Amino acid sequence: MATLANEDIDVLEKARRALAPDYTPSEDEDYMNPAQQDYFRMLLLEWKRSVLSAANATLQSLQDGPIREADLNDRASSETDWGIELRTRDRQRKLIAKIDSAIRRIDAGEYGYCEVTGDPIGLKRLIARPVATMTVEAQEAHERREKVSRDD
Template identity: 80%
Template sequence: MAKRALDRDYAPSDDEEYMSPQQLNYFRVLLLEWKKSILSASENTLQSLQDGPIREPDLNDRASSETDWGIELRTRDRQRKLISKIDSALRRIDAGEYGWCEVSGEPIGINRLIARPIATMTVEAQQAHERREKVSRDD
């Protein structure tokens, strides 16, 4: 399917056919723009790292800068994992599986997908999954 620009006036609603071509395009463009912004931020981080090591003369300032860089790098690692989830959502759009719960097969829901475009489960299925994870961690 050809990529089109996101119509800024369009917002998916429950009043239209679920996962219509217009809705799928909306989410495709939303996901691609999200991925682009993450990659842009990553390039800025990489450029800052290439500009040279931290050269703070004061040990406290250096420790603070190193802590900031550690946080920045952990954030970038989380975003790298997020890009993988975005790519997976784009593949689901192409396969005609986007918007449907991978557990129940039920619609995930427009509002949930707007809030979390990479969602793969309904709220109920996600809550059940998290309860199972918590029980297995507590064992």
């Protein structure tokens, strides 16, 4: 199963606290009621805002000038750091597409339901990974099929 980077987990936790310090979706409520849909919509929008903000900061740093380290080892280290940063931003660019897709699913009334089985994904999973599109079981089966395909 794909895991979120620590940075993404921190952003999600901050967004949860900021958006609804007194509300957390509960199993006692009707599944995907309007309050839960609003909660997840705001969580996804805040997550997207944070990702875009980080991307803009990276872009600004890149525009501030090229790496001009005198020592070759320092220059190599800086270039490696930039490479990692750019790969992280690329991963987050793909995450924005997933966030937008999740928001569209909320608008269509499909959010929170597995795209494979149609079963509810579950609040705990959605709180942990708001862009989830499959139940844990369907995701595990998908990953097993992927692994078998790669091994062939």
